[in-house]
Amino acid sequence: xxxxxxxxxxADLSGRDFLSSADVSGEQTTAxxxxxxxxxxxxxxxxxxxxxxxxxxxxxxxxxxxxxxxxMARLGGQTIDLNPQVSQVGRGExxxxxxxxxxxxxxxxxxxxFAQEELAEYAHWASIPVVNALTDLExxxxxxxxxxxxxxxxxxxxxxxxSYVGDGNNVAHSLxxxxxxxxxxxxxxxxxxxxxxxxxxxxxxALAGDRCSIEVVHEPVAAVRGAHALYTDVxxxxxxxxEKGERExxxxxxxxxxxxxxxxxxxxxVLHCLPAYRGLEISAGAMEGSSSRIFDQAExxxxxxxxxxxxxxxxx
Ligand code: CP
Ligand code: NVA
Numbered sequence: 551x552x553x554x555x556x557x558x559x560x561a562d563l564s565g566r567d568f569l570s571s572a573d574v575s576g577e578q579t580t581a582x583x584x585x586x587x588x589x590x591x592x593x594x595x596x597x598x599x600x601x602x603x604x605x606x607x608x609x610x611x612x613x614x615x616x617x618x619x620x621x622m623a624r625l626g627g628q629t630i631d632l633n634p635q636v637s638q639v640g641r642g643e644x645x646x647x648x649x650x651x652x653x654x655x656x657x658x659x660x661x662x663x664f665a666q667e668e669l670a671e672y673a674h675w676a677s678i679p680v681v682n683a684l685t686d687l688e689x690x691x692x693x694x695x696x697x698x699x700x701x702x703x704x705x706x707x708x709x710x711x712x713s714y715v716g717d718g719n720n721v722a723h724s725l726x727x728x729x730x731x732x733x734x735x736x737x738x739x740x741x742x743x744x745x746x747x748x749x750x751x752x753x754x755x756a757l758a759g760d761r762c763s764i765e766v767v768h769e770p771v772a773a774v775r776g777a778h779a780l781y782t783d784v785x786x787x788x789x790x791x792x793e794k795g796e797r798e799x800x801x802x803x804x805x806x807x808x809x810x811x812x813x814x815x816x817x818x819x820v821l822h823c824l825p826a827y828r829g830l831e832i833s834a835g836a837m838e839g840s841s842s843r844i845f846d847q848a849e850x851x852x853x854x855x856x857x858x859x860x861x862x863x864x865x866x
Pocket of ligand 2 (some may be wrong): 719
C-alpha cells in the first residue's frame with residue numbers, strides 16, 4: 551500500500567474520484583506533479599501490490615490504455631481490460647449495475663467515454679475511485695502529463711504562458727482548468743465558432759483568480775506570441791469524424807508550424823497530446839523540431855498516472 555507521507559496534501563485524495571482537473575486543488579495538483587517527478591527519477595517508490603485497475607474504454611486509445619496498464623504493473627498492481635466489446639457493457643448492462651458489481655472486484659476504474667454525465671453516473675454508483683480517461687468534456691490525466699512536461703522544461707510552471715492553438719475541446723478544457731490551478735496563463739487561440747465551453751472558461755477564471763489569466767483569442771499569431779509552450783490537438787475529436795472536412799476548412803491558417811513557433815518565447819516547447827495529423831493541426835517540422843517535447847509528454851502520461859493511482863489508492 552502506498553505511503554505518501556512526503557506529500558501531505560495528497561492524503562485527502564485517498565478514495566476520491568478524478569473526473570475533472572478541477573476535482574483537485576492547486577496544492578494537490580502541484581503535489582501530484584512533484585510525486586510524478588520523484589517516481590520518474592527513482593527518488594520515490596510505491597507499492598500497489600494486490601490492487602487491481604479496471605479499464606472501461608468506449609473509444610480507441612493507445613497512450614492512455616497502455617500507460618495506465620504499465621503504470622499499474624510498475625507499481626506492483628494489475629489491470630483488467632473491460633472494454634465494451636469484451637464485457638457486458640457493450641450489451642447495454644446498466645451503468646448502475648456494472649459500477650456496483652465492479653466495485654466488488656477491482657480497486658479503481660479508469661473510464662473513457664463520450665458524455666461526462668455517463669462518467670459521473672459510474673462515479674455515483676461505484677464505491678471505488680473513478681478516473682476520467684477522456685470524455686467529450688475533459689482529459690484531466692493528459693493535463694497532468696502536459697504540465698509535468700512543462701515543469702521539466704522550465705523548472706516551475708507558475709507564471710508561464712501556455713498557448714493552445716486549435717479546437718476548444720476536451721484537451722483544451724483540462725489545460726485551462728489545470729493551468730488555472732497551477733498559476734499558468736493559458737491562452738486558447740481558435741477560429742470563431744470553435745471556442746472552449748463558456749462554462750469551463752468561467753470556471754477556469756474563477757480558479758485562476760488574480761494569479762494568472764485564462765484568455766480566448768481568434769488570431770493565431772496573437773495566440774502564440776511570447777508563449778512558453780505551444781500546444782495543439784486534432785481539429786476533429788473522436789465522435790466528430792463526420793465533421794472532419796468542414797473543420798479542415800474552418801481551421802485553415804491554424805496549423806501549428808515553424809512560423810508560429812518563431813513567434814513564441816525562444817525557449818518555448820511544442821506539445822501535442824497525440825495522435826497527430828501532420829500537415830493539418832501541426833506541421834511535420836514543428837512536431838520533429840528541436841523545440842518539440844511531444845514524446846517526453848507521451849512518456850509522462852505513465853509517470854503522472856502512477857502518481858495519481860498512488861494518491862487515489864493510498865491509505866487514508
Ligand atoms: N493522448 C491520448 O489520450 O492518446 P490515446 O487516445 O492514444 O489514449
Ligand atoms: N481531442 C481528442 C483527444 C485524443 C487524445 C479526442 O477527443 O479525440
